[in-house]
Amino acid sequence: MSDRKKILVTVLMPVFNSELFVAEAIQSILKQSYQDFDFLIINDGSTDNSDIIISSFSDNRIKYINNKTNKGIVSTLNEGLKLSTGKYIARMDADDIALPDRLAKQLDFLMANPKYKLCGSRAIAIDVNGKEISKLNRPLHTDQLKVFNLFRNAFIHPTIMADAEAIKKFGYNEDYKYAEDYLLFSQITMNYQVANLNERLLLYRIHDESITSKKKEEMMQSEMKTMAYLLSFLFNEVDQKNLLIHHSILRPQHTTFSLQEVESHLINISTANKEKQIFDQKILDKQLQKDWYNYLLKSNNKFTLGKFLSSTLFRIRNLNLKQVIKLLLK
Structure with missing residues (x-):
């Protein structure tokens, strides 16, 4: 050259x-x-x-x-x-x-x-x-x-x-x-x-x-295939529904899933990682909490804070009120 x-x-x-x-x-x-x-x-x-x-x-x-x-x-x-x-x-x-x-x-x-x-x-x-x-x-x-x-x-x-x-x-x-x-x-x-x-x-x-x-649809399909590759480190099998739920965390405007389904998917990620130890657990749980809260915000649910605080995703880490406020203000 x-x-x-x-x-x-x-x-x-x-x-x-x-x-x-x-x-x-x-x-x-x-x-x-x-x-x-x-x-x-x-x-x-x-x-x-x-x-x-x-x-x-x-x-x-x-x-x-x-x-x-x-x-x-x-x-x-x-x-x-x-x-x-x-x-x-x-x-x-x-x-x-x-x-x-x-x-x-x-x-x-x-x-x-x-x-x-x-x-x-x-x-x-x-x-x-x-x-x-x-x-x-x-x-x-x-x-x-x-x-x-x-x-x-x-x-x-x-x-x-x-x-x-x-x-x-x-x-x-x-x-x-x-x-x-x-x-x-x-x-x-x-x-x-x-x-x-x-x-x-x-x-x-x-x-x-x-x-x-210009190419949003093809891009989203490629995003989901990449997510399937990443989730395969945690799960032996990633079905289409869970893949779509996972992708909806990135693009919630395209979702038709219930809050319970999304919450359950995020909890399953944390649980699977405790066994596989692929990701740093503390960092993962913090990210799961952030994504769960942001998902609730975009859902326009009137009880966002209550759903967040009552979720197993919140209880994963024993946060005090000051930490909760800091997390929500980020």
Whole structure:
């Protein structure tokens, strides 16, 4: 890929019809405080001016692949993994902005902690004009991430840097479109140490052309298949009803299940983990309590606090009133 000395980091960025934002994304990588990387850009058959914009950049760190036809995001990402030669692979999206110290801080962490194979960060969500919408938080430590990931993706995809050998071992799965990263990161998380840095290292753009806005149904099916993989660590068999209940915790607007069914499912998770010891029990029980309370809030039930306090999910931990208030205010 490069005539320079062995490069530690390959930045992988797929592009599809990103003419509005791709120049800013490229510039944000080229202006990183850590400069010694390869930048692999794969234009996946764009029909706009993305090719012209990418080709206008002249930098010996860039390797540009211009696919004449659209192969899809999963195929493009796997092509990128095969072509990447760095010891570490950093993901980047063509509509986001990497903050200047992103690569330096993630590389420092992974080199100082070789047992860790995946490192993400927190981020700031921005709109099409670059205006801040919200702050995007994720847990930081392996045990927290494993539990969080059981219910929702614990990593913001374009923030991650991963050990190349680990990420190539699993790759992106074509059968999990639009949540292919959720499965991949789940596989890595269940097999290695992982982390998110307690810093916001990316501006994550949200707009109408986002995959999650256009392909929601396929995305939800892929989410459920990933959840089935994760639940298989706790249960010998995961039936469709319990899988749908579990997914409704992430997307309660799509549920028709009773509160009793949801509560029972969450209790079963805690009970199964006491036997299997897959997840840290205290962290898991705290997450179950939070998800149960949030589910009750979204159900518009008038007796939310009472149902929460009377639930076995609450009694799992012997919380005092001060702790309850703190939990509910989080």
